[in-house]
Amino acid sequence: MFFRLLLFALVTEKFCAEVNPVMCRYPLGMHDGTIRDDDITASSQWYESTGPQYARLQREEGDGAWCPAGLLQPQDVQFLQIDLHRLFFITLIGTQGRHARATGKEFARAYRIDYSRNGERWLTWKDHQGKQVIQGNVDAYDIALKDLRPPIIARYVRVIPVTELPMTVCMRVELYGCIWADGLSSYNIPDGETIAAPGYPIVYLNDSTYDGFVEKRYLYGGLGQLTDGILGLDDFTQSHQYQVWPGYDYVGWRNESTGTGYIEMEFQFDQPRNFTTMKVHCNNMFSKGVKIFQRVECQFKPRLISEWEPESVGVDTVLDDKNPSARFVTIPLNQRVGKAILCHFIFADNWMMISEISFQSEMDMVNPTVITLPPTKAETTQMLPNHTTERETDTTSPFTISRPVEKIDESSTSILIGCLVAIILLLLLIIQLILWKQYIQKRLKKSPRRILEEDASAHLSFYSYSIANNQTQIIQSNPTYERVFPLDLEYQEPTMPPRKLPELSQSAEDSACSGDYAEPDLTQSTPHQGFQNNVPHYAETDIVNLQGVTGNNMYAVPALTIDSLNKKDITVAEFPRQQLQLKEKLGEGQFGEVHLCEAEGLQLFLELPSSDVSGPPALVAVKMLRSNVTKAARNDFLKEIKIMSRLADPNIIRLLGVCILDDPLCMITEYMENGDLNQFLSQREMHSQFTLANNIPSVSCKNLLHMSTQIASGMRYLASLNFVHRDLASRNCLVGNNFTIKIADFGMSRNLYSGDYYRIQGRAVLPIRWMAWESILLGKFTTASDVWAFGVTLWEMFTLCKEQPYSLLPDEQVIENTGEFFRNQGRQIYLPQPPPCPNPLFHLMLKCWNRDIKDRPNFESIHHFLVEQLNSSV
Structure with a gap:
């Protein structure tokens, strides 16, 4: 458990940049003990048994709360101080009085909050009207939850009880928020x-x-x-x-x-x-x-x-x-x-x-x-739902924010100790990961469907709350579902959850496990049982996952297809390496790099009609495999060459040649003049009289329809071969002249799009914002999940790629939203209809995002529908 929490901390530190304040309401650790006793101090205490360490919400240790010494006078400043050890975005505070199993009756009727980011400069919180005093409790036991608007960004927090008359005051406290991650x-x-x-x-x-x-x-x-x-x-x-x-x-x-x-x-x-x-x-x-x-x-x-x-x-x-x-x-x-x-x-x-x-x-x-x-344990396992008063409720306003990261103590001693601790923890983590990988590999050889719960899942549990008589009661519920992350750097080896997901109807289970699509159920390896139209179904064959230069396969390919390729003498012409001139590095990955190159004499090499030796060099994309990679990576690279050599469709990037006589091994593919679709559209506006008059680059709805139809055609071709792309997105579509489109596979290798992938350090790299719910939760990658990704790609195009899908949700909430699709209780969040998107196109997107696989359209019907829309457009 500790290593998973540390791994989550590394992911959060490095990759999370936006926090939603509405969802940023995790208890920070007073109740569950994540905040240690020595991190809680006070200006004074009545007795040792009412010290600050007992100021924990819903806990009854000691005499039941923190109580400052003596009667609190109106002019007194007695405080309870909490050191969070790093900056947090704090949105909510909960307080209780001293109940002490029905023997106590002290509580704070009002309080204020001071906070600091460095422990030296202290600030007093004020609401939007400049008021500092917060109304507290009305009895000794019930919890009073108060939203902090505006929120606080701080490492140190002081809760200061306030009174108008001399009285005894005792308090228990919890802070709610999340890490301030962007620094x-x-x-x-x-x-x-x-x-x-x-x-x-x-x-x-x-x-x-x-x-x-x-x-x-x-x-x-x-x-x-x-x-x-x-x-x-x-x-x-x-x-x-x-x-x-x-x-x-x-x-x-x-x-x-x-x-x-x-x-x-x-x-x-x-x-x-x-x-x-x-x-x-x-x-x-x-x-x-x-x-x-x-x-x-x-x-x-x-x-x-x-x-x-x-x-x-x-x-x-x-x-x-x-x-x-x-x-x-x-x-x-x-x-x-x-x-x-x-x-x-x-x-x-x-x-x-x-x-x-x-x-x-x-x-x-x-x-x-x-x-x-x-x-904190609370940060990864608990979250308090949004609590608002009737006056403060706002269900329509969007929120985003970027943030928090730990502020290192300025003391050189603290830094030295922290370095040593971090090095030890990282070494332990590396050892643990190595042991895990070796153990899992052994287990997978014996039983590929099994996976250890402690290795593969991150448990989610939430706080539920109810409001009765204007008082809020907090009840911790059981985990509603478990998130499963693959254990390898590839998307491959998706596994069933450690236990059955709740509330899964039989029809939904059938939908996830059968249907009209050829489904590569990577959790199974069944005997070959036959063919349909001489094309093996994924569900009936072993799956080969080809690792490209990124270390992640783009296509899932039936093993029988690989076997047939190995038996045939398929050759791809060797292109003279010296005729490749590097122009720009498009990206890099675990095993190699992708370069934009000029290829001299390519038309003559391909024996194209009207070849002109003196013609200008052609632009090509070149995947280069590093010479020091493993034998398995080299074999995968050669297999990918064989697979790519068989793909022949006007809307799929074509393999033009190879350089495999010596290192580095290279495959040369087409590259389109206008780059990838994401960059192409993001630099344009919707066509209008204004863009025409001001010579602003623009596209029309008909242009977008034309490009969408080509993407559907290319995916229809891949589906006919039972190929599952698994990373269909605008970044993986290249644009040529006259809005021609070809589907590619090296978007993941580009640093430009690193933010589109959910990364767990040393683990999976997943384009979760484009993935179907069953791919994230069940590990199922099928033609139907490609259909889901096509719907998201279509949404990207009609927003002109101006924003990322679910841009207002951080990665963790995107994953949580897939759980809502799974439970199918009407709480899932869909991408909104882009302003220029016609209703029929948005309805197509919604069909692509259908919860049940069998209810999603296939690429044949999608292509037919888009052709009709294109023909009927003016």
Whole structure:
């Protein structure tokens, strides 16, 4: 259990960059003891048996609670202090009085909260109206839950009871939240401004919750509304919050007041990080002179005491004068490393308004953070459902936020101890993983369907709650389902859960195990029983999983197909290696690299009609296998060549040649002029008179339909061969001239798309946002799960790849949502209908995401439907 928690901590530290405050309500460990006794201190205690270690919610040790010494006077400041050892995003607090098995009756009727990120500078929490005092308990036993709006970002928290009359006070406490994962520790910005127009209410665009310093209208050293998790509405004068002023959700600036034409923002982080993207949520109410920024330029500083690196990252945005909706603007940061970022946001109109900024990054592996503690047990196994009062309930507003990471103690002694502890833990983890792998390999040889519960599952349990007589009761429920992760770096060897998943109807079980599709049930290995149309069904054969350069197979191939290939003399022409000129590395993986190359004389080599020796070199993609790989990897590479040589479809990337006479082994495939579909669409807007008049690159609905039809045609061809792609997405489709599409398989190797894969360090790499529920929970990869991924790909295309599927949900919640599909109780979350998407196309997407496999369309019918839609389009 400990090693799984440590592994989860590593995953959380490295890859989680966004937190949903509505779901960020995990108990942080007062009740279950994850927060240790010596991490809980107090200004005083009445008796030893009422010390701070007894201030644990719903626990009755000692005399039942923490009680400060003597009668609490109105002017007293007595506090209970909790050290969380790292920064947390805290959204909720629960308190109790002293019950002591019906012998106590002391409780705090009110309290306030102080917090600190470094243990030196203490801040007092205030709500949106500036009130500091929180209403507490009305009796000694019932729990009072209070939402913290705005939330707190802190390592240290002090709970300070407040009274108007001298009295005895005792308290028990629990904090709720989640880890602040992306490492942002402060931002420095100019203070926001005010809009005052005759006949309109005054709009205040200042950062009203900023907890740093303010000097000459400049904010520094703190965090505020840009990291509070609240996304501003389309109309900046409106707000999600109750009883706040117009403009509350945004921080805004006027172009004329800057004198420079841009807003400068500096972001400081806990440690050097490798930055992938920055997401900025902006208002675009252009009718009021508000637009997103037209360009942003960012510089990086590797250490706070160093100079800004001269080379900056600059990105131009596509301005929109048609759609006034607020939106996220995603800025690629090109894997630059820094401990601080300085960005200039250049105005596109009179006003610029921003409600949220988040960063997607990994810890700099040159100087990795010392992880001194595993994540709390509560963090990985418990979550408190959203609790709101009637007045505060908000069921429609979206939330996103980026965050928390451990802040290393500045004491050099603490750092040294932490390093030693981390090294020991990592060594133990590596040893444990090696032992696991050896053990599982032995077990799989004997019984491939079995898997150890302690090796493969992460248990989920949740807190349920009920409200009666205005009091909230918390009840811990049993785990509702178990998440299963494959044990190898491949997608392969999916296994059945350690125990039967609850509430699975027979029809659903049949749906997951049978149907009209040829299903590669990788948990079984049954004798060969025959063919249909001379093509073996996956369910009737062993499965061979080919490992490409990424270390992850893209196609699942029937073993009989491999056997037949081995028996036939299939040759692919050897291309002269010296005629390949490297242009750009597209990506890399565990076993090799993918390069964009120019191939001289390719047309002549392929003996194409009208070959011109003097013609320009052709662009090709070259997969190169490293020369020091294992024999098994080399064999897989050669098998992949044989498989690829058999694929002949106008919508599948074609194998053109090989270089296998010496190392490194290479396979040469087609590459399309316009790159991958994700980048192609994200750089375009929907076709309109505006894009036409301003010469803005655009696509029409008919273009999208044409491309969708080609993808369906290519997948129909793969399905006819019983090939399961398992990573169908816009990143794996290449675009040629006249919107031609060919399906490829090397999107995973590209760093650009690392955020699309759910990574467990040393374990699975899964595109969970594109995967069907049965693939995630049951490990079943079928043609039907490819249909599900096709629906997500279609959704990507009609959003013009402007956002990731389920962009507002972190990876863990995406996985939890698959459990809702499994339980089928109507609580699952579907991707919304994109604005330009016609109703028939969205209905097709919903059919692709049908819970039951047998109810999903096959690629033949999908292709037929899309052809009809294309022919009927104007």
